[in-house]
Amino acid sequence: MKKLPRFTIGMGDRFAHQGEAQLSAVESAFKRGVPLHPVWNKSNREHTLIGTKPEDLRAEADAAVKALNWTAPYFVDADHINLHTVDGFIAASDFFTLDVADYSGKPASPESLSAFFEKRSSLVGTHRLPLLDAPLEITRTDLERTAGKFLWAMQEAGRIYRHIAAAKPADTFAVEVSVDETDTPQTPAELLILLAMIADEEIPAQTIAPKFTGRFNKGVDYVGDIVAFEREFGADLAVLSYAVREFGLPDTLKISVHSGSDKFSLYPIIRRLVARHNAGLHLKTAGTTWLEEVAGLAESGGEGLEIAKDIYAAALPQAEELIKPYAPVVDIEIPKLPSIETVRSWTSQNFVEALTHDASCPKYNLQFRQFIHVSFKVAAGMGTRYTDALKANREIVGRRVRDNLLRKHIDPLFC
Numbered sequence: 001m002k003k004l005p006r007f008t009i010g011m012g013d014r015f016a017h018q019g020e021a022q023l024s025a026v027e028s029a030f031k032r033g034v035p036l037h038p039v040w041n042k043s044n045r046e047h048t049l050i051g052t053k054p055e056d057l058r059a060e061a062d063a064a065v066k067a068l069n070w071t072a073p074y075f076v077d078a079d080h081i082n083l084h085t086v087d088g089f090i091a092a093s094d095f096f097t098l099d100v101a102d103y104s105g106k107p108a109s110p111e112s113l114s115a116f117f118e119k120r121s122s123l124v125g126t127h128r129l130p131l132l133d134a135p136l137e138i139t140r141t142d143l144e145r146t147a148g149k150f151l152w153a154m155q156e157a158g159r160i161y162r163h164i165a166a167a168k169p170a171d172t173f174a175v176e177v178s179v180d181e182t183d184t185p186q187t188p189a190e191l192l193i194l195l196a197m198i199a200d201e202e203i204p205a206q207t208i209a210p211k212f213t214g215r216f217n218k219g220v221d222y223v224g225d226i227v228a229f230e231r232e233f234g235a236d237l238a239v240l241s242y243a244v245r246e247f248g249l250p251d252t253l254k255i256s257v258h259s260g261s262d263k264f265s266l267y268p269i270i271r272r273l274v275a276r277h278n279a280g281l282h283l284k285t286a287g288t289t290w291l292e293e294v295a296g297l298a299e300s301g302g303e304g305l306e307i308a309k310d311i312y313a314a315a316l317p318q319a320e321e322l323i324k325p326y327a328p329v330v331d332i333e334i335p336k337l338p339s340i341e342t343v344r345s346w347t348s349q350n351f352v353e354a355l356t357h358d359a360s361c362p363k364y365n366l367q368f369r370q371f372i373h374v375s376f377k378v379a380a381g382m383g384t385r386y387t388d389a390l391k392a393n394r395e396i397v398g399r400r401v402r403d404n405l406l407r408k409h410i411d412p413l414f415c
């Protein structure tokens, strides 16, 4: 097990040009004494849509680290992998997000179910967790329902972990288990049961990404009941430290918040609870850097603005296809998107204001922002026209990328 630091931020960089800008945002916090470390993440989904390989992400991370002379730990995350996609990631990655959400509901064998019930029968009952006002109640039905839904999935996580561990020394990588892209949120009680299964599979998980209550859409703020989230998140943190003590999971175990970019209304709550529980945190952001690239090109005007508009004009006719891979994590109503003619008529400022996540700006267009988020495949199709523009406008784009991570994400959450 390669130990994870207390705070980590997962950063995506679809086109591999912003590694230094991203690292310089993390460095700013680190130099102020915050134990925050970078994780560069890219899923198989994104590699496939863009045509990159895990080695490209490793090369980018290493180059950024060298350029900024970063000497502390950093990680390259094989994001959302499963047994079918993991092989291409093994050499280049030292952080693996074992995504088993798709297997929820697949029944485990009757033998392994009874073995689990026997071994973990003491989970049924009332658990008084430190820092929690209300005790955590688990009934036999809760245990059976959760095992019915997740035991096979966690066994699969075990198979993925052992597959990786057979190919590289165990102390050279960190492991996360993610179940965030599933149908219903997990309650704190279910989270505790999942952690027992993870311990039984002997997965040295250091982060776990549950599905929280409410909507965690890509690149936009939280939609849901903030009070319910606060209650749930606090209980989840208490469950994690309990699981570390009870099940012998790594003491570096922490919560991972996926689709974590731009959840501005939650950051003060998460920050307060993480401090209260003396917990760690992994915040995973991904497409927010790509959005800053588009905004930066639009801001730079001329050819950059033309490219930003061309991306939209090419994306809109294929909206359904572009949205499809992200359907569980966006809420886009195609008829509400601006017409191509409207966007063609925009100035730099119009474009930037529509795209920039600033709830106080009346021009901010949440539909437009989410749609650009899923449209990066169009920019990938532009080839060097897009990447040359990134190079030509390196300063404006890099400043936006750094500023977005630092001012809107890192400072409110970690500093």
Ligand SMILES: [Zn+2]
Pocket: 080, 178, 180, 181, 209, 258, 259
């Ligand atoms: Zn996820």
